Amino acid sequence: MKTEKKTSVLPERGPVDEKGREILLSLKNVDIRFGKGNSSAKVVKNVSFDIYRGETFSLVGESGSGKTTIGRAIIRVNPCSAGEIQYKGVRISGKINQALERQVIRNIQMVFQDPSASLNERATVDYIVSEGLHNFHLYKDEADRVRKVEHIIEEVGLLPEHLTRYPHEFSGGQRQRIGLARAMVMEPELVIADEPISALDVSIRAQVLNLMKKFQQERGLTYLFIAHDLSIVRFISDRIGVIYKGNIVEIAEAEELFDFPMHPYTRSLISAVPIPDPVLERDKVLLTYDPAIHDYTADQPRLEDIGGGHFVFGNEQELAQYRTLRAKGELPQWRSAESADAENEEIPAKRTGRPGRRGWRMLRRALLALAGILGVCVGLFLIFLLLAVI
């Protein structure tokens, strides 16, 4: 059997931006609609972002915000109703020729949230992992296929004897390893990992993340990592895009996003990140984002760079404010729909009936004052006693 040439329609390299980074994937003003006519709903709205070769770009947002829809549009399952998706500078959305489509399917692989739902329960692991190799004729002969499959199954931490078994015979973590093997055996350049660890036990999440990191280091892979909370992606991402109801509201490098979150929705997500200290965690303040704080009737919002590749969604006035604050290293004041008073907006994380952080501070001050008064009284008493003795 002949092996298929890896690239013939796509260029070896994508376009390079002004900082010399290769743009592997680019979404340009992408809209995605479901349904027809009056009942249609736009679930992805004017989304634009670039993913650079070798990086981990995370897309984070609450359930239903359109993350999976974007991932599926990249692998050509969901059609775009406006805009386009480019891979190495070549349009891959809409009508494309068959040769290009085959290369897209091969070069961009997806790993899913629920490994039990995404693996064919009636097929052996050998069949599941080999399917892509068959479809794309990626092996010379049977011995070569077996060698490739055994190699990848060992790479993901399983054993060659597992190949004859069925998915239901494995644990959730092992099934996700099979899902990874199925993707990695294709030697992709870009992997879309759609909440790959959300369905797994906390104890094995790190193992799967480490495995993904290993593949990235060894193969120079690029990841689009989809998650619904920021705590998972903080330490694995180079850049993070935050999505709210189909709109990208902020994109920045991971540290920048955590140090200077500008959009209120990003700040609300950050406020929900668990703190590994029980006292701070109990007393932390959760911020609730209310989209009614924005007045977009006259001035429409857009996603703009406020400096250094930090993009925020806002209107003219908001963007000007974000730029000024970022230049000064400050954060915007927290606003609610009713009032712009940040203090009033603080909601205790848990209403336990015990004093909050501010309560403890006041209690400490009162105790210190009491100790001071007592000290003065004791001092005066001693002076009187001394005088009386003399």
Ligand SMILES: Nc1ncnc2c1ncn2[C@@H]1O[C@H](COP(=O)(O)OP(=O)(O)OP(=O)(O)O)[C@@H](O)[C@H]1O
């Ligand atoms: N095939 C479809 N037909 C109609 N509506 C759809 C379809 N797929 C997704 N949607 C809708 O699009 C919106 C975005 O869904 P999507 O699955 O992309 O969200 P998500 O951000 O991945 O959420 P989650 O974190 O729950 O996975 C939702 O309102 C969903 O109901």
Ligand SMILES: [Mg+2]
């Ligand atoms: Mg999803």
